[in-house]
Amino acid sequence: xxxxxxxxxxxxxxxxxxxxxxxxxxxxxxxxxxxxxxxxxxxxxxxxxxxxxxxxxxxxxxxxxxxxxxxxxxxxxxxxxxxxxxxxxxxxxxxxxxxxxxxxxxxxxxxxxxxxxxxxxxxxxxxxxxxxxxxxxxxxxxxxxxxxxxxxxxxxxxxxxxxxxxxxxxxxxxxxxxxxxxxxxxxxxxxxxxxxxxxxxxxxxxx
Amino acid sequence: xxxxxxxxxxxxxxxxxxxxxxxxxxxxxxxxxxxxxxxxxxxxxxxxxxxxxxxxxxxxxxxxxxxxxxxxxxxxxxxxxxxxxxxxxxxxxxxxxxxxxxxxxxxxxxxxxxxxxxxxxxxxxxxx
Numbered sequence: 001x002x003x004x005x006x007x008x009x010x011x012x013x014x015x016x017x018x019x020x021x022x023x024x025x026x027x028x029x030x031x032x033x034x035x036x037x038x039x040x041x042x043x044x045x046x047x048x049x050x051x052x053x054x055x056x057x058x059x060x061x062x063x064x065x066x067x068x069x070x071x072x073x074x075x076x077x078x079x080x081x082x083x084x085x086x087x088x089x090x091x092x093x094x095x096x097x098x099x100x101x102x103x104x105x106x107x108x109x110x111x112x113x114x115x116x117x118x119x120x121x122x123x124x125x126x127x128x129x130x131x132x133x134x135x136x137x138x139x140x141x142x143x144x145x146x147x148x149x150x151x152x153x154x155x156x157x158x159x160x161x162x163x164x165x166x167x168x169x170x171x172x173x174x175x176x177x178x179x180x181x182x183x184x185x186x187x188x189x190x191x192x193x194x195x196x197x198x199x200x201x202x203x204x205x206x207x
Numbered sequence: 208x209x210x211x212x213x214x215x216x217x218x219x220x221x222x223x224x225x226x227x228x229x230x231x232x233x234x235x236x237x238x239x240x241x242x243x244x245x246x247x248x249x250x251x252x253x254x255x256x257x258x259x260x261x262x263x264x265x266x267x268x269x270x271x272x273x274x275x276x277x278x279x280x281x282x283x284x285x286x287x288x289x290x291x292x293x294x295x296x297x298x299x300x301x302x303x304x305x306x307x308x309x310x311x312x313x314x315x316x317x318x319x320x321x322x323x324x325x326x327x328x329x330x331x332x333x334x335x
Contacts (some may be wrong), residue, residue, distance in 0.1 A: 015299060034248065036248070036249070040249070052308075072252050072253075072280070072283055073252045073253055075247030075249075076243045076247070076250065076251060077276055078275050078276035078279060080250075080252070080276065080279075081247075081279035081280050081282070081283050082279065082281065084283065085279075085283070119279055119282070119283075120279065169332050175275055176274075176275055
């Protein structure tokens with residue numbers, strides 16, 4: 001069970017891991033995109049932590065909506081509307097909540113995945129962040145039952161990491177990389193990578 | 208008159224397309240929303256929102272976009288609008304902006320302007 005104070009601490013973790021990996025994400029984006037993924041997300045998550053004082057004492061829905069709106073307004077690249085939508089859709093399932101259970105978290109992630117699919121008009125197998133998000137969600141759903149929260153989250157992370165690896169065998173048909181066609185083969189998707197980094201902070205804090 | 212917004216990853220592309228369109232229809236209501244606030248490449252929610260509000264009237268707004276996140280950011284702007292009828296046009300931004308500006312300035316409605324942009328993308332550019 002996570003409280004809203006845990007959620008605010010998590011946002012600090014997310015910002016930290018994005019700042020640490022800013023150059024790595026940008027390097028991944030160089031051969032297949034517009035070389036701005038790390039820079040864009042770093043700007044966005046910095047703006048999110050700048051707004052933390054305004055989120056203190058609020059419910060999870062308000063916090064996640066603020067994160068989403070901030071990312072949309074500050075990221076600039078495709079990851080802005082995509083992560084923005086993900087957080088805003090998750091927010092809609094968490095209105096009024098001050099504690100988040102495992103089931104709540106799975107509902108949030110399901111809404112986020114559906115939101116990203118709709119916003120990006122994308123599905124799995126197209127070398128996008130969905131190739132990490134969907135396997136993570138499916139692995140966690142398959143684990144629930146008598147598994148501990150830690151086991152569920154770890155299964156999600158392992159599936160996301162595996163998903164990132166698999167993007168190297170895909171040809172991009174969405175986003176700027178789609179202009180490259182088969183030349184996108186062999187490259188690891190930056191969006192799937194950044195999702196997995198963000199997800200790892202959840203696992204570390206709550207797993 | 209229908210308002211026109213040109214959304215591009217580049218401020219120069221958005222402004223250049225607007226410049227060309229205004230040369231054909233000087234009285235058109237056009238706004239450019241290109242690039243990030245610091246002038247970098249990307250699309251900015253706030254810039255697009257302000258551009259839509261600037262050219263909005265009861266005749267509605269037509270928005271042209273260049274690619275990728277320009278569409279996603281514009282969709283999010285549309286979802287946040289209240290009381291403004293804005294629609295996204297499917298067509299090339301240079302030829303489309305000119306077609307939209309001319310159609311809007313002669314008093315065509317929002318649907319006709321959207322159609323003019325779409326048509327601009329289907330006309331062959333090489334005639335022989």
